[in-house]
Amino acid sequence: MSELLRLAILGNSGSGKSTLARWVADQRGAALLDLDTVAWEPDQIAVPRDAGAAQADVLVFCQSNAQWVIEGCYASLVATVLPLGPRLLLLNPGEEQCLQNCRSRPWEPHKYASREEQDQRLAGLLAWVSDYYRRDGEMSLAGHLALYAAYSGTKRELTAQPSLESPPDELLAWLG
Numbered sequence: 001m002s003e004l005l006r007l008a009i010l011g012n013s014g015s016g017k018s019t020l021a022r023w024v025a026d027q028r029g030a031a032l033l034d035l036d037t038v039a040w041e042p043d044q045i046a047v048p049r050d051a052g053a054a055q056a057d058v059l060v061f062c063q064s065n066a067q068w069v070i071e072g073c074y075a076s077l078v079a080t081v082l083p084l085g086p087r088l089l090l091l092n093p094g095e096e097q098c099l100q101n102c103r104s105r106p107w108e109p110h111k112y113a114s115r116e117e118q119d120q121r122l123a124g125l126l127a128w129v130s131d132y133y134r135r136d137g138e139m140s141l142a143g144h145l146a147l148y149a150a151y152s153g154t155k156r157e158l159t160a161q162p163s164l165e166s167p168p169d170e171l172l173a174w175l176g
Helices: 017-028 051-064 075-084 095-103 115-120 122-131 141-150 169-175
Strands: 006-011 031-034 068-072 087-091 155-158
Touching: 006 017, 006 075, 006 141, 017 031, 017 068, 017 087, 031 051, 051 068, 051 075, 068 075, 075 141, 087 141, 095 122, 115 122
Parallel strands: 006 068, 006 087, 031 068, 087 155
Antiparallel strands: none
């Protein structure tokens, strides 16, 4: 039997975090938390929740589940769980792959009331994705790389989007 899975996935919007997180959680029967669901006020657009409340929710989720996967672009929320010793996966497939993934993503009903609303916000999302490589802060490549470098636990950076139809043996072994 494999060890308990505790995995934190960090990366840019469009890097494949949600897709990989769902796949891993399904494969391993682990609970899944999309950090967008705790970072923002419900039913409000771009209104951040109190940081302490969001961090507390993440910890409660992780402490309430034997196996878990969390994913998001929030370095501070991922940092909250690092004392629990998860595997840390930084997805960094590059700007063009992230932009392509955003353009082809399915409707996200937990974020948008309709596909039309999501499509109307695509230009802003694409600008946000591109700016990831130049901005500073917790939702930037620089912020993600700093968190990754500081973590002394088990970690891995993927610079290419893995195929989930035939995942690389090396990735499967790393995931446990």
